[in-house]
Structures are given as C-alpha cells and as structure tokens.
Amino acid sequence: MPSRRDFNQIPVLDLQLADDISTKPQLLAQLRHALIHVGFLYVVNHGVPQTAISDIVNALPDLFSLPPEAKEEVALSNSPHFLGYSGDGTETTAGKADRREQFEFATELDAKWSTAEPLYERLRGPNQWPSAYPSLRPIVETYISEMTLLGQRFLRLIAEALSLPSPEPLFAFLSDQHRLKLVRYPPSTLEPGSLVQGVGPHKDSSGWWTFLLQASSPHVRGLQVLSGNGSWIDAPVVPGSFVVNIGQAFEVVTGGVCKATTHRVVLAPDSPERFSIPFFQGVKRSLTKQEAVGTLEDHFKRLHDKDPSGTQGAISIDSPFLEGKYDTWGESQLRTKIRSHRDVGKKFYGHVFDKYVNE
Ligand SMILES: O=C(O)CCC(=O)C(=O)O
Numbered sequence: 001m002p003s004r005r006d007f008n009q010i011p012v013l014d015l016q017l018a019d020d021i022s023t024k025p026q027l028l029a030q031l032r033h034a035l036i037h038v039g040f041l042y043v044v045n046h047g048v049p050q051t052a053i054s055d056i057v058n059a060l061p062d063l064f065s066l067p068p069e070a071k072e073e074v075a076l077s078n079s080p081h082f083l084g085y086s087g088d089g090t091e092t093t094a095g096k097a098d099r100r101e102q103f104e105f106a107t108e109l110d111a112k113w114s115t116a117e118p119l120y121e122r123l124r125g126p127n128q129w130p131s132a133y134p135s136l137r138p139i140v141e142t143y144i145s146e147m148t149l150l151g152q153r154f155l156r157l158i159a160e161a162l163s164l165p166s167p168e169p170l171f172a173f174l175s176d177q178h179r180l181k182l183v184r185y186p187p188s189t190l191e192p193g194s195l196v197q198g199v200g201p202h203k204d205s206s207g208w209w210t211f212l213l214q215a216s217s218p219h220v221r222g223l224q225v226l227s228g229n230g231s232w233i234d235a236p237v238v239p240g241s242f243v244v245n246i247g248q249a250f251e252v253v254t255g256g257v258c259k260a261t262t263h264r265v266v267l268a269p270d271s272p273e274r275f276s277i278p279f280f281q282g283v284k285r286s287l288t289k290q291e292a293v294g295t296l297e298d299h300f301k302r303l304h305d306k307d308p309s310g311t312q313g314a315i316s317i318d319s320p321f322l323e324g325k326y327d328t329w330g331e332s333q334l335r336t337k338i339r340s341h342r343d344v345g346k347k348f349y350g351h352v353f354d355k356y357v358n359e
Pocket residue numbers: 181183199204212214223263264265275276277278
C-alpha cells in the first residue's frame with residue numbers, strides 16, 4: 001500500500017478561491033491535503049503585484065553580470081549577519097559543493113547586538129547593497145515587503161485549513177527578519193547522462209515557510225521534490241506561481257503532522273542558466289525547543305487522533321533543531337550558518353567557532 005506521503009505531482013492552489021465563501025471550503029480542503037500529504041504546493045492568483053515580480057526578475061541578468069569587484073564589494077564574508085554575495089561552489093549541501101552563486105538579503109534592520117544579549121542576536125543586521133547597481137535596493141525592498149504580506153495571508157489560510165481556532169499562535173512564531181536569496185545556476189556543459197548538483201537534497205532549515213519564485217522561462221527545469229516512495233518529482237515552472245514549502249520549524253511546531261519535504265536542484269547536460277528567488281519567512285530567534293514543541297502540541301495530537309490514516313507517522317520528526325544541543329532557534333541557526341560559511345564564522349564568531357564546527 002502506498003505510504004501517506006507518496007505523490008506524483010505537486011498540487012496547484014488558486015488563492016482567489018479564498019475570496020468567495022462558496023469556494024473557500026474547496027481551497028481549504030486542497031490546502032489541508034497538500035500540507036499533510038505533500039509538504040509542497042504551488043500558489044497562483046496570490047495577490048503579489050506583477051510589477052514587484054517582474055522588476056526583480058528583470059534585475060537578475062544585470063545583477064549577476066556585474067564585474068567580480070562589484071560582487072566582492074558586497075561579499076557575504078564582510079557580514080556578521082551572513083548577508084551578501086557568495087560565489088559558485090562556496091556552499092556545500094549533503095557533503096557536495098553546490099553549483100550556484102547568490103546574493104542574500106533580508107528585511108532591512110539595524111545591527112543592535114551588544115554583549116549583554118545572546119550572540120545569535122548578531123544575525124540581525126543591515127543588507128549590503130552593490131554601489132554599481134543603485135536601483136536594486138528599492139526593487140528588493142518592495143519585493144520583500146510584498147512577500148512578507150503574502151506570507152501573512154498564507155498563514156491565515158493555513159490556520160483555517162488545519163482547524164486552528166485562530167492564526168495568532170502561528171504569527172507568534174514569526175521573526176522581525178525574513179531572508180531572500182537571488183540565485184543563479186550556471187549553464188551546464190556536461191556529458192549526456194551526468195547530472196550536476198545545483199543545490200543538493202535538503203529540507204529548508206532557515207524559515208517557517210519558503211515561497212520560491214522560479215525566475216526563468218518554463219523550458220528551464222531543475223527543481224525536484226522527493227516523494228515518499230523515493231522518486232524525484234519534477235517541479236516545473238508554472239507561470240504566475242510561487243512554489244511554497246514547509247520549513248523545519250513548522251514541522252516541529254505541528255508535531256510532524258505537516259512535514260518539511262526534501263528537494264534539490266539538478267542541472268542536466270546542456271541545461272541553460274537558471275534563476276530562482278527563494279523567500280524564507282523567518283522564525284523568531286528566541287524560540288525555545290519547549291515552546292516550539294509544546295505550544296500547539298494538544299491541537300496537533302487531536303488532529304492526528306481524528307485522522308490517524310491521514311497523519312500516520314506524524315510522531316517522527318527529523319529535526320536538527322530538536323536533536324541538537326542548543327536550546328534556541330537563533331543559536332541553532334547561528335551554528336548552521338557558521339558551519340556553512342566558515343570564513344564568516346572565523347572572522348566574526350572566532351570564540352565559538354570550534355564549538356560549533358567540531359561538536
Ligand atoms: O532554486 C531553487 O529552485 C530551489 C532553491 C532552494 O531549495 C533553496 O535555496 O533552499
């Protein structure tokens with residue numbers, strides 16, 4: 001018998017159905033199914049203005065064509081907040097180097113960390129803006145604001161789909177800082193039959209929810225999602241959509257009823273350059289394990305007991321946050337960031353570097 005998380009395609013949800021009381025129940029039922037059985041979905045008619053999307057998509061070719069010194073000016077290695085540019089091959093996922101270059105931005109905030117505060121508060125801080133491309137800043141800021149709003153609308157729908165009495169408990173987990181990556185995968189020139197890792201298999205660890213814009217034309221493929229039966233399902237470009245998926249903290253808070261699903265990007269032989277823009281809705285840094293597990297535990301246990309077939313297996317949660325020895329989400333994030341960007345770790349977090357890298 002197929003397990004509950006076998007799927008062979010990713011559902012497409014029309015958020016406009018929420019605007020009419022006669023169609024909203026249909027949307028909520030589709031959403032509940034996608035949350036519990038797939039962990040990945042597309043949204044269309046999502047309400048994000050087309051100009052905010054096309055402005056950022058159109059900025060990508062010029063941004064990535066900047067000369068090396070303009071990229072160096074905003075290198076991630078300058079930033080204790082892990083914001084800025086990192087080059088092709090500098091990040092590893094599942095033990096292998098990823099083939100992508102990226103600019104990482106976040107909600108624009110001051111750096112106000114002092115030694116009286118937990119070290120993870122130093123993750124909060126301002127962006128680095130390339131001086132060679134001054135028009136980028138308003139484009140990115142507008143996009144982050146719009147995606148912040150979409151994330152909030154989406155959380156309200158999720159609360160209803162999961163029968164929560166109110167969305168407030170979900171909002172209480174949110175951070176003041178959401179993160180955005182502008183990503184370019186290079187064209188591939190491989191021999192037939194070989195595949196290159198754009199980004200290796202992973203579950204999103206840095207956010208509550210991810211909203212991904214596939215910013216290339218529909219013939220450019222690459223994103224794949226792991227079904228419960230072990231097969232990789234293509235997630236092609238659906239024009240006018242965002243791909244939405246669950247982050248690891250949300251899996252923890254729902255007691256594993258909603259699972260973070262593994263995904264990857266593979267570059268096939270002769271594949272063209274590919275752009276994507278993931279927005280990671282942030283989780284508050286001070287969140288403790290106890291709060292994450294305990295706040296909605298009773299609700300999700302009841303949901304599981306009411307529909308044990310639908311949420312079968314809900315008890316197992318595979319979470320570095322829960323399994324790790326660090327009690328807050330912020331510290332667990334800081335550790336992850338230091339491990340994946342060791343140059344930044346050594347430079348700004350020298351006194352904890354060995355602890356986080358060797359433990
Ligand atoms: O580029 C993509 O399509 C996916 C990127 C991704 O999964 C990530 O950055 O977490």
